[in-house]
Each structure stands twice: as C-alpha cells, then as structure tokens.
C-alpha cells in the first residue's frame with residue numbers, strides 16, 4: 611500500500627488526520643507508534659526528528675510528510691476524494707487554514723499542557739501553567755461560539771480540514787474544561803462532530819485505549835466502559 615500512517619489511536623493529532631482519511635475513504639496502512647518502546651520511538655524520530663506523530667509516508671512518491679495540516683493538504687492535493695478538505699477559492703481556503711491553526715494552537719496545545727501535567731512526577735507539576743491553559747481554553751471556547759453563528763461547520767456549510775482539527779481538540783478539551791450554558795452553539799457543534807461518521811469511527815477505534823487517558827474519568831459515559 612502506498613500510504614502508511616505512523617500513529618497511535620489515542621493521540622488527538624493522529625485523530626485529526628484519520629478523520630481526513632476516513633472522510634474520503636483513502637486507502638492507507640496503520641503503523642502503530644509506541645513511544646514507550648525504544649525501537650518504535652527511533653523509527654518515528656528517523657522520519658521526523660522532533661518525534662511527533664502522526665507522520666505520513668507515501669511510498670509511491672517516496673515522500674515523508676510530517677505535521678497534520680501539511681499531511682491533510684498533501685492528501686487533498688495528491689489523493690483527492692469526494693470531500694475537498696481545502697476550498698478552491700483562496701479567500702475561503704485562508705479561513706480554513708486560520709481555524710485549523712486556531713484549533714491546533716489554542717485548543718490542542720493548552721489541552722495537551724493540562725493532560726501532560728497529570729503525568730509529571732510528584733513535585734514537578736506546573737499549576738500556574740495549567741491555570742493559564744484553562745483560561746486559554748475558555749477564551750477559545752467563546753471565540754468558537756461567536757465564529758459558529760449560523761454555521762453548520764466552523765467556516766460555513768462545508769466540512770473541512772478545520773473541522774478535522776476541531777473534533778479531537780474539542781473532544782479532549784471538554785473533559786478538562788467542560789462547556790457551560792453560555793456556549794450552546796459550541797455544544798451543538800461538538801455533538802455534530804462526535805456524530806460525524808469519520809470521527810465516530812476514530813473514537814470507536816480509540817475505545818480500547820481510553821483506559822490509558824489520564825482524565826478517563828471525565829470522558830463521556832459511553833466511552834468509559
């Protein structure tokens with residue numbers, strides 16, 4: 611198979627790319643990365659020395675593609691399907707890139723900060739950093755609420771790369787800073803994302819691994835068992 615995705619089924623950035631692949635039924639092979647295993651870590655670092663996943667390997671084009679947004683644009687360009695994940699109109703594509711960056715930088719990053727803090731050894735926690743991350747999540751939530759307006763998806767009527775970024779970011783962020791009553795559109799958007807078949811499949815595949823999520827007690831009940 612030409613496309614190989616180095617990933618882990620629990621990792622939120624991997625979910626982002628899996629959603630894009632499932633949206634278009636793109637054929638690919640999964641290669642599970644286990645960062646606790648030296649050989650597996652070495653393999654991902656050989657492909658992308660910062661050691662972050664996912665990484666896509668395209669054997670047919672002899673290309674290694676890191677970074678989720680670049681992977682999705684690459685798939686959109688070289689393996690297009692029925693659902694274009696980037697609009698053709700440049701001004702619309704710019705909006706999609708903006709909201710993709712927004713979810714990565716202002717939802718995923720603070721979410722990861724809070725989760726990783728729970729894994730730190732005793733005495734090495736960063737309560738101030740965690741509080742800043744919680745505040746950033748609240749700010750991001752209110753900006754998303756405003757952006758959604760009457761939109762079905764984050765930039766309008768079409769499901770795009772920005773929604774691929776939004777789904778896992780919001781799924782995990784909600785377990786850390788729940789949505790309050792002032793965020794009805796965000797809550798509806800989150801529900802739509804969870805029901806989207808591509809993301810529902812990703813969550814289904816992650817189920818055996820949720821027991822390893824540091825905040826597993828805050829997951830929606832149906833994902834806990």
Ligand SMILES: N[C@@H](CCC(=O)N[C@@H](CS)C(=O)NCC(=O)O)C(=O)O
Nearest residue numbers: 621622623624661662663677678679
């Ligand atoms: N900017 C990167 C972020 C990727 C990322 O943070 N991946 C996480 C998994 S969700 C990871 O590899 N963490 C392992 C580590 O930091 O050691 C992207 O968009 O691909």
